[in-house]
Amino acid sequence: MYTLGVILRQLYLFYYSFFSLFFCICIITLLAIFSFVEHNQFYAFGHLNGSRVQEITDNSDGIKIQFTYEPEKPIIDTYTKLYFSIQDLEGNHFKDVKASVVVTNGQRLFKFQNITVTDGDFYVEYIFPDDGTHQVITRIDTKTSIIPASFSVFVPHQAPPSMLNPFPLPPDGKYSLGIIISIILAIAIPVIAVVSLIIVIKKH
Numbered sequence: 100m101y102t103l104g105v106i107l108r109q110l111y112l113f114y115y116s117f118f119s120l121f122f123c124i125c126i127i128t129l130l131a132i133f134s135f136v137e138h139n140q141f142y143a144f145g146h147l148n149g150s151r152v153q154e155i156t157d158n159s160d161g162i163k164i165q166f167t168y169e170p171e172k173p174i175i176d177t178y179t180k181l182y183f184s185i186q187d188l189e190g191n192h193f194k195d196v197k198a199s200v201v202v203t204n205g206q207r208l209f210k211f212q213n214i215t216v217t218d219g220d221f222y223v224e225y226i227f228p229d230d231g232t233h234q235v236i237t238r239i240d241t242k243t244s245i246i247p248a249s250f251s252v253f254v255p256h257q258a259p260p261s262m263l264n265p266f267p268l269p270p271d272g273k274y275s276l277g278i279i280i281s282i283i284l285a286i287a288i289p290v291i292a293v294v295s296l297i298i299v300i301k302k303h
Contacts, residue, residue, distance in 0.1 A: 155248040192219025197240040
């Protein structure tokens with residue numbers, strides 16, 4: 100026969116387990132949403148501006164290629180966006196061209212091929228596996244010519260994760276929203292698991 104105390108304890112365990120599971124699902128869902136948004140930001144741009152913009156001009160073919168990347172200090176094993184803008188010498192966008200991009204550090208390379216550029220602007224996303232200077236080589240195929248261009252990206256040295264510091268600070272000194280949620284999740288789930296285990300042990 101169940102006493103009132105036993106019934107209340109059972110209800111407490113049920114609601115605690117339910118809300119613990121609900122909390123974990125909410126955190127995981129938020130992490131997935133924010134990671135998706137952060138990874139799939141739509142970037143609309145005209146001409147690239149700023150002191151970090153690199154530019155190659157081919158006077159014979161009357162074409163100018165601008166390049167920049169975000170974040171300013173790329174993070175190893177995290178997506179970096181590589182932006183390109185293709186223009187004529189008067190600053191008008193080239194339309195309906197084909198492009199390819201090669202990223203290399205001299206030892207390994209990765210290719211993006213058959214990129215259709217409809218309005219002169221495009222970007223690709225690349226995960227830099229290590230630090231140092233990397234070359235970004237693009238080839239632009241217009242209706243009348245083929246234009247190669249080479250740019251550079253510097254990836255600063257970064258401390259790898261360790262037991263004492265599993266979430267090292269990124270080069271820009273700021274944690275992204277996805278990393279912050281990961282830290283919260285890494286702390287919350289073990290705490291909930293330990294508390295649940297203690298309650299189950301006390302129950303028996």
